[in-house]
Amino acid sequence: MTTSTSVFRGRAIVLALAGFLACGALPARSESFSFTSIGDLPGGSTFSRALAVSGNGQVVGGVSKSTVGVQAEATSWTKANGLVPLGDLAGGTFESYSYAVSNDGSVIVGIGSAADNYQAFRVNNGVMTAIPYAGTDYYSEARGVSANGNVIVGLGSSDDAVSAWRWTQATGTVSLGFVPGDSTSSAYAISADGSTIVGFSGTDYNQAMRYTSGGGMVSLGHLPGGTDSAAFGVSRDGSVVVGYSNTSATDYVAFRWDAATNQMVSLGDFAGGFVNSQANGVSGNGKIVVGYGMSDAGFDAFRWDPANGLQSLKGILNRVGLGPELNNWILVEAKGISDDGRSIVGYGFDPNGNTTGWIARNNLLADVNVDWKVDIADLVQVANLWLSTNPEGDANGDGIVNIQDITAIAEHWLEGAGGGGGGGSLNVTAVPEPSTLSLAAIASLAGAFAYRRRRSAAHNQ
């Protein structure tokens, strides 16, 4: 074991050196992918967490510690302005957290410390106001907000029960009740379109729940063998829900549920360590899930999609050439993902060992399926969306899916796929040529496009 370990280490060092040299030879680093620390507010201890990202991927909500917010101060972050303190509700101690962000970032919701207790807040264009309690509640927190910022959900507590609530300007704060037979509930997310609210409901144990105005609050059940589950993320239209379920007394795993099958499916966990994974967020189209899993090394942020399965986010970021930025970071947990799946936020331990928030971004439009590499799967997706205006097939961002998107994919062929040894995607000499099989596939796809274009031309006459 010692021998193979040292051989492995030797190889790793050689590879790391090769990567370093390749990197140094590059004129500039690629802008296709980025990994950025959100930093820390001045004062207090050095600490931050990214807890949510806006639908458009530009605004990160979270928490840091500051001079006034020694315990915690709610924050927002943008690339242009960095980490910005959001203050706290009036009265009580000073402690606040941002938990969810609207599509354009103009509305941020969370929890603050008010005169009597902790209370849900809404920040609208920089101004923080308390969200009224529901009924006899004396404690509340906001956990989700619709894309337009008009619908906010969370949980509140009275002497009788903790229950999920929904707030709009028109209705005020209204309790959503429980799954029939249960006595507690909590709302943790709302779909971008505002139609669907998810969280959990329960008695001694919880069950993931999904609430719609037409169907009320419905249990999503558990994975086989499970007794305890909860939902933390929901897709744009409410049709995909993610969270965790146990499968035994000790094993907890991330799940993905979709309305089409009405089934919870396990997303698994990393090998090693306890069986302990959880899904926290899902892309707008329901296809990309983020959260955390556990390996021998401890907790690790994951990214999941149907084709690639459960992947270490740090592994992906290393593969696409962000090794230098990631140097010694541990990505403990991914907390949120943007609507287009290109921005993932979370927190971990930075190179100094401090808990710090981060944002990872994939700006490579040619990677239309957003799996952080440009390959045959992107060509297939373009083919499937041929001549549509669907942004998920638009590899060059011009609003139409056509032959120029094939060209864009060819120009970025195998970018992010690895082989650059950490040298970045501009290191074209390190990017393998498309294999014969891939070239044949491209040729046949090109043939299919020509056929479909002729057909479509004929239909238009």
Ligand SMILES: [Ca+2]
């Ligand atoms: Ca600080």
Ligand SMILES: [Ca+2]
């Ligand atoms: Ca791809």
Ligand SMILES: [Ca+2]
């Ligand atoms: Ca296009």
